[in-house]
Amino acid sequence: MKPAVTPEIEANGEVTRRKVLSWLSGFGLFGSLIITAFSNFIFIKPRATYGQPNRFSIGKPEDFPSGARLSLDARRVCIVRDGDKMAAISTTCTHLGCIVSVSETGFACPCHGSRYDQDGNVTGGPAPRALPWYQVSLAPNGDIEVDKDTEIEPGSYLRV
Amino acid sequence: MSKPTDTSPWKAMIALPENVWHSIFRNPLPSSDLGRASTSFTNFFLHLHPVKVHRNSLRATFTFGLGLISFFLFFILVVTGILLMFYYVPSTSQAYDRMLDLRGTVAFGIFLRNMHRWSAHGMVAAVFLHMCRVFLTGSYKPPREFNWVLGVLLLLVTLFMSFTGYLLPWDQLAFWAITVGTSIASYAPLVGKQVKFLLLGDATVGQEALLRFYVLHVAVLPAVLSMLVAIHFWRIRKDGGLSRPAEEDEPTAGVELVTAPAVVMATSPAAAAAAKPVLQRRQYGIQGLVRGPFTKIGNTPDRSVFSWPNLFMAELVVFLITVAGVLLVSLYFNAPLEEPVNIMHPPNPAKAPWYFLGLQEQVSYSAFWGGVGIPTIEVVLLLLVPYLDRKIAGVGRWFARERLLANSLFLTFVVINVILIVIGTFFRGPNWEFVSPW
Numbered sequence: 001m002k003p004a005v006t007p008e009i010e011a012n013g014e015v016t017r018r019k020v021l022s023w024l025s026g027f028g029l030f031g032s033l034i035i036t037a038f039s040n041f042i043f044i045k046p047r048a049t050y051g052q053p054n055r056f057s058i059g060k061p062e063d064f065p066s067g068a069r070l071s072l073d074a075r076r077v078c079i080v081r082d083g084d085k086m087a088a089i090s091t092t093c094t095h096l097g098c099i100v101s102v103s104e105t106g107f108a109c110p111c112h113g114s115r116y117d118q119d120g121n122v123t124g125g126p127a128p129r130a131l132p133w134y135q136v137s138l139a140p141n142g143d144i145e146v147d148k149d150t151e152i153e154p155g156s157y158l159r160v
Numbered sequence: 161m162s163k164p165t166d167t168s169p170w171k172a173m174i175a176l177p178e179n180v181w182h183s184i185f186r187n188p189l190p191s192s193d194l195g196r197a198s199t200s201f202t203n204f205f206l207h208l209h210p211v212k213v214h215r216n217s218l219r220a221t222f223t224f225g226l227g228l229i230s231f232f233l234f235f236i237l238v239v240t241g242i243l244l245m246f247y248y249v250p251s252t253s254q255a256y257d258r259m260l261d262l263r264g265t266v267a268f269g270i271f272l273r274n275m276h277r278w279s280a281h282g283m284v285a286a287v288f289l290h291m292c293r294v295f296l297t298g299s300y301k302p303p304r305e306f307n308w309v310l311g312v313l314l315l316l317v318t319l320f321m322s323f324t325g326y327l328l329p330w331d332q333l334a335f336w337a338i339t340v341g342t343s344i345a346s347y348a349p350l351v352g353k354q355v356k357f358l359l360l361g362d363a364t365v366g367q368e369a370l371l372r373f374y375v376l377h378v379a380v381l382p383a384v385l386s387m388l389v390a391i392h393f394w395r396i397r398k399d400g401g402l403s404r405p406a407e408e409d410e411p412t413a414g415v416e417l418v419t420a421p422a423v424v425m426a427t428s429p430a431a432a433a434a435a436k437p438v439l440q441r442r443q444y445g446i447q448g449l450v451r452g453p454f455t456k457i458g459n460t461p462d463r464s465v466f467s468w469p470n471l472f473m474a475e476l477v478v479f480l481i482t483v484a485g486v487l488l489v490s491l492y493f494n495a496p497l498e499e500p501v502n503i504m505h506p507p508n509p510a511k512a513p514w515y516f517l518g519l520q521e522q523v524s525y526s527a528f529w530g531g532v533g534i535p536t537i538e539v540v541l542l543l544l545v546p547y548l549d550r551k552i553a554g555v556g557r558w559f560a561r562e563r564l565l566a567n568s569l570f571l572t573f574v575v576i577n578v579i580l581i582v583i584g585t586f587f588r589g590p591n592w593e594f595v596s597p598w
Contacts, residue, residue, distance in 0.1 A: 050368060051368070112592045113524070113591035128527060
């Protein structure tokens, strides 16, 4: 009986059926591994979140007297009213996400000492960016609505 | 042992305890070298060890048992962690109350929590010191390069374990440390925002984040850590045990350059010249393959001793010292618990646990460079250490002269990080402003 010759040696560089099949099954196994890993990422990325909505009503314009700078800490926004102009400035520090408190000169962060002016521009500390302004609109029922998903140009106000 | 020919039921009953015992433990307490050897490899837990171990590996001042201490602390963490799981609920409305229950109503609750917390701190320290030992004795050199890489990964997983555990008490410190920590992650280029969202499962730290951190802390990361530890231990055996200095009467530790047989067979001289010489470390006889890594070449004296009892007694002593240390610290110091989470008022200053304060100090200068850039560079450099430093000299000795440059660079890295931690811990007050501790 002749000893079995391995097909690879026999083929001598040619593309054999065995080579194609090994390549295809390797591709299939490795591919399924990648698809599995990718599906897991899709699974753990939530489609709906259970936390607070990013779009919420904050009451009637009359609730905010002129000159008010009212920080809604649970919502992480500061509502500013100046005459008939209203705006919502984020109170989440752009450095590392602590809540900034309203100070006489603007905003101050207790965590790493970032300071901002009245309009949210950085005046000191490690904060890399100004505090963002969020879109404020008047809902049909007369409530003021803040949308934290939409950032607007700082200095743009809603007239009420 | 009863003779298999004796089959009377009464005799079988009398011999029952003995038979059961011998079916589990096949060897009596050994009195010969053969017995010592088979005791090592017939026991599931002992067979992870070699039958014989080099004297140098047993020197307390060579390793200080730091790797073992790390492992035993992990063991204590698993045991106490599983016990704490019986009472813990990963819910924002209940988690903090459960912490108070551990204090007030659960038997040994506060003690178990202390043990878990202090072992975690101890493990971070022990893993780091173990890394220092391996570096300063040059033990990452070939053939141990990959085990160093595994070790660096183990350090990272240990830190991540600690970080995820930090949120679970749901107190002020937990909430703000994780708020700051995950914000640091969001500074990573391209994937930062997604990583933060995946970690928190929401835009801010809340119920989803607590649940995710809990799952990571009690299931995912321990599994990853155990797997890495298993490979780490297995590699120690396969890499020839712990590093040790080359001995003068050893034929340069069996390293010689030979050309692979395929090259000799090559028909064209050009192909033979192009083929690289292959590094062959040892020549094994059949005995060597059977008996483990201490194959003797020539007539060199045997400097190894039997693992039973030498190695096992040493390990038992390290285990007992570790347990005693944790018990003692847990008796006298209670794990801190701050006020329940108040998302309106961050504590001022909001400080992470001590081993993250170096990072927090860096972050106070620049969030990207301090939190992402420099740590990434440090980790990449650590991972590449054995591939950048290829000189095989000064292996297996503390502070070897030949390694003056490498050791100085590494110690600089260690000292800078220690200084940052000291500044962050003692010299930072409200608004992260410089304060004097005196």
